[in-house]
Amino acid sequence: MARRDPLARPEKLIPLVYAYVAYRIGSGPDADDVTSETMEHAYRYRERYDPAKGEPMAWLIGIARNCVADLVARREDVVDEPAPESATEEMEEEAMRRLSLTRAVARLDERERELIALRYGADLTARQIAGVLGLRPNAVEVALHRALGRLRAELEGDPTSELRPSTSGAVRF
Amino acid sequence: MRVFRHRTDEYGDLERQLRSHRPRPSRALLDQLVAEAPARRGRSRNLVAGRLALAGFLTLILLAALAATGGVSQVASGGRVAAEQVKAVVGAPFGQSKKTDATSTNAASPNGGSLNALAAPADPPGQDQYKPGSGRGDPNEPHTGPPGNNNGFPGRCPPSAPPPVTPLP
Numbered sequence: 001m002a003r004r005d006p007l008a009r010p011e012k013l014i015p016l017v018y019a020y021v022a023y024r025i026g027s028g029p030d031a032d033d034v035t036s037e038t039m040e041h042a043y044r045y046r047e048r049y050d051p052a053k054g055e056p057m058a059w060l061i062g063i064a065r066n067c068v069a070d071l072v073a074r075r076e077d078v079v080d081e082p083a084p085e086s087a088t089e090e091m092e093e094e095a096m097r098r099l100s101l102t103r104a105v106a107r108l109d110e111r112e113r114e115l116i117a118l119r120y121g122a123d124l125t126a127r128q129i130a131g132v133l134g135l136r137p138n139a140v141e142v143a144l145h146r147a148l149g150r151l152r153a154e155l156e157g158d159p160t161s162e163l164r165p166s167t168s169g170a171v172r173f
Numbered sequence: 174m175r176v177f178r179h180r181t182d183e184y185g186d187l188e189r190q191l192r193s194h195r196p197r198p199s200r201a202l203l204d205q206l207v208a209e210a211p212a213r214r215g216r217s218r219n220l221v222a223g224r225l226a227l228a229g230f231l232t233l234i235l236l237a238a239l240a241a242t243g244g245v246s247q248v249a250s251g252g253r254v255a256a257e258q259v260k261a262v263v264g265a266p267f268g269q270s271k272k273t274d275a276t277s278t279n280a281a282s283p284n285g286g287s288l289n290a291l292a293a294p295a296d297p298p299g300q301d302q303y304k305p306g307s308g309r310g311d312p313n314e315p316h317t318g319p320p321g322n323n324n325g326f327p328g329r330c331p332p333s334a335p336p337p338v339t340p341l342p
Contacts, residue, residue, distance in 0.1 A: 007210055010210045014203055018202075022196030023195070027196045031198075120192050148184040
């Protein structure tokens with residue numbers, strides 16, 4: 001029986017893996033390295049992918065989570081903040097917004113950052129996240145809601161944030 | 174369901190921004206990782222083909238070595254003899270295994286027919302080992318028990334005499 005190739009379209013998967021990793025540990029060389037390591041493992045062990053256990057993206061994120069954990073174990077001083085070279089005064093508005101958001105995500109605790117990264121970085125559904133984390137989908141929804149509330153509070157508390165919500169509660173850009 | 178929709182709407186703008194502003198890999202990194210995929214795919218297939226070729230090659234070497242030393246015919250004849258022996262032992266009726274062809278037995282077992290030990294005895298042990306009449310089979314000559322015990326046959330054993338008493342000086 002021919003098995004489905006989980007990496008048939010890597011150009012669609014790699015940006016999502018990178019976004020997940022960057023939400024977890026911040027953009028920069030570390031995120032590049034972890035993404036490369038993740039894809040290297042995926043290329044090497046692609047024969048072990050079992051479609052019955054989930055979508056290719058969930059499989060890739062499982063590998064990425066292990067790579068991030070390895071990095072954290074190797075280096076206790078993982079930078080939570082984004083790379084400093086991206087924080088220049090000449091930064092364009094778009095990059096500034098992204099930086100503010102990434103900073104706010106980085107200030108969340110590990111669990112909330114993981115949920116945000118899985119949902120909005122890797123673009124997994126609540127059901128897929130539940131499969132990755134071993135939780136119930138309902139519990140994932142509740143935890144995500146709480147994480148979004150914390151993220152908004154972080155954005156409100158950041159004086160440099162371009163994403164601070166207006167008084168009506170909507171995010172202003 | 175309404176609760177979830179309300180929750181989703183509550184942070185709808187924030188969610189949209191989290192998606193639209195998600196970090197993106199550099200073009201160079203993306204191109205590099207995408208370019209590696211076909212090469213690795215081909216290498217993986219080549220690896221599997223190489224392993225199969227190696228396994229086939231080693232099997233051929235093994236068969237050639239067996240054929241050169243006569244191992245193939247030895248294995249074939251050994252299997253045939255073993256099958257005959259099994260058939261003889263299992264299929265023969267009780268008490269007839271001693272009539273098994275000794276030649277084939279010796280051929281199968283180099284130590285001189287150890288397969289005979291596996292064959293069932295011709296007579297039950299109660300008939301060929303425990304005979305009446307001092308072991309000679311005469312029913313009129315019963316056992317007398319241990320030496321010195323006449324057991325009702327006083328003439329067969331010397332009378333037991335007390336040891337001579339030596340008077341003290």
